[in-house]
Amino acid sequence: MPELPEVETIRRGLEKEVIGKRIVKIQIKNYLLIKNISVHEFSSRLKGSSIKNIKRRGKFFIFVLAPRDNLIIHLGMSGIILYRDDPEKTKALPFSKIKENHNHIIFFFEDNSRMIYNDVRRFGKIWLLKNGKTLPCIESLGFEPLGYKFTFESFYGLLQKNKKNIKSFLMNQKNIAGIGNIYANEILFLSGIHPLRKSNSLTFNEAKKIYLNTRNILRQAIELGGTTMNDESYLDSGGKKGSFGETIMVYGKKGRNCPLCEKPLEIIKIDNRSTFLCPGCQK
DNA sequence: AAAGTAACCTGCCCGC
DNA sequence: TGCGGGCAGGTTACTT
Numbered sequence: 434m435p436e437l438p439e440v441e442t443i444r445r446g447l448e449k450e451v452i453g454k455r456i457v458k459i460q461i462k463n464y465l466l467i468k469n470i471s472v473h474e475f476s477s478r479l480k481g482s483s484i485k486n487i488k489r490r491g492k493f494f495i496f497v498l499a500p501r502d503n504l505i506i507h508l509g510m511s512g513i514i515l516y517r518d519d520p521e522k523t524k525a526l527p528f529s530k531i532k533e534n535h536n537h538i539i540f541f542f543e544d545n546s547r548m549i550y551n552d553v554r555r556f557g558k559i560w561l562l563k564n565g566k567t568l569p570c571i572e573s574l575g576f577e578p579l580g581y582k583f584t585f586e587s588f589y590g591l592l593q594k595n596k597k598n599i600k601s602f603l604m605n606q607k608n609i610a611g612i613g614n615i616y617a618n619e620i621l622f623l624s625g626i627h628p629l630r631k632s633n634s635l636t637f638n639e640a641k642k643i644y645l646n647t648r649n650i651l652r653q654a655i656e657l658g659g660t661t662m663n664d665e666s667y668l669d670s671g672g673k674k675g676s677f678g679e680t681i682m683v684y685g686k687k688g689r690n691c692p693l694c695e696k697p698l699e700i701i702k703i704d705n706r707s708t709f710l711c712p713g714c715q716k
Numbered sequence: 717a718a719a720g721t722a723a724c725c726t727g728c729c730c731g732c
Numbered sequence: 733t734g735c736g737g738g739c740a741g742g743t744t745a746c747t748t
Binding site: 596 | 727
């Protein structure tokens with residue numbers, strides 16, 4: 434589920450609430466999510482740590498802790514992180530489709546507020562890295578698409594030496610970090626590029642469209658709080674829906690008419706992922 | 717070596 | 733009403 438805009442929305446929400454707070458207790462209901470350390474060591478190191486900073490790299494959260502460790506979280510397909518400050522209420526999130534039995538790890542702060550890791554499908558992963566270390570899979574991520582180093586020149590250079598189709602290119606986290614299936618579909622539709630086009634076949638002007646749309650769409654999606662689809666499985670840290678879904682052009686809209694040319698939208702599979710496109714607009 | 721497929725999970729929706 | 737199949741925002745490991 435969560436792509437860069439959703440992760441960033443959750444990050445911003447948590448940042449307002451938990452910076453400087455000290456973890457006093459950890460409740461672990463599902464230890465399988467913790468990847469690199471024993472449950473015992475996980476909780477004993479976290480207890481007493483406070484949250485100094487929350488960073489994001491691609492779809493990864495990096496919670497920088499004082500005095501020393503890094504808590505890394507990847508949400509997989511269905512993970513969310515909720516913040517709650519209502520200790521009397523037992524429900525994770527009343528009136529939502531988020532179920533309490535999928536709360537897997539709860540971090541309690543000294544003021545009785547808490548951060549809840551909830552994940553129906555449990556594809557999410559959590560690491561606790563000692564002494565400010567980071568992860569190889571984070572080190573090998575590609576460009577941060579909204580960062581200053583991601584210039585058009587560097588993007589075009591990468592495209593020219595890539596033999597795969599442009600959709601796979603955009604979704605490969607080693608090229609650009611943070612784009613998933615929804616945003617890849619939307620970027621290519623608004624750029625008028627067929628998802629199966631070979632990356633190295635794209636002209637300067639086509640590449641420019643993709644570059645600008647990548648940045649614009651991700652920025653706009655963050656402003657709108659990310660995408661909550663009809664199943665409402667994505668909510669931000671405060672339990673709020675994102676509204677980028679209302680501006681989605683093609684993702685999930687097979688058979689509906691193209692908003693630009695009225696032709697029916699088509700669906701194909703690329704790398705086993707559903708890919709939506711307009712046969713009239715995307716060449 | 718690139719490309720395809722299965723696996724990890726739960727839940728929902730659809731057709732029969 | 734229920735059962736089976738297919739599908740879902742991601743990633744990785746194993747096959748050909």
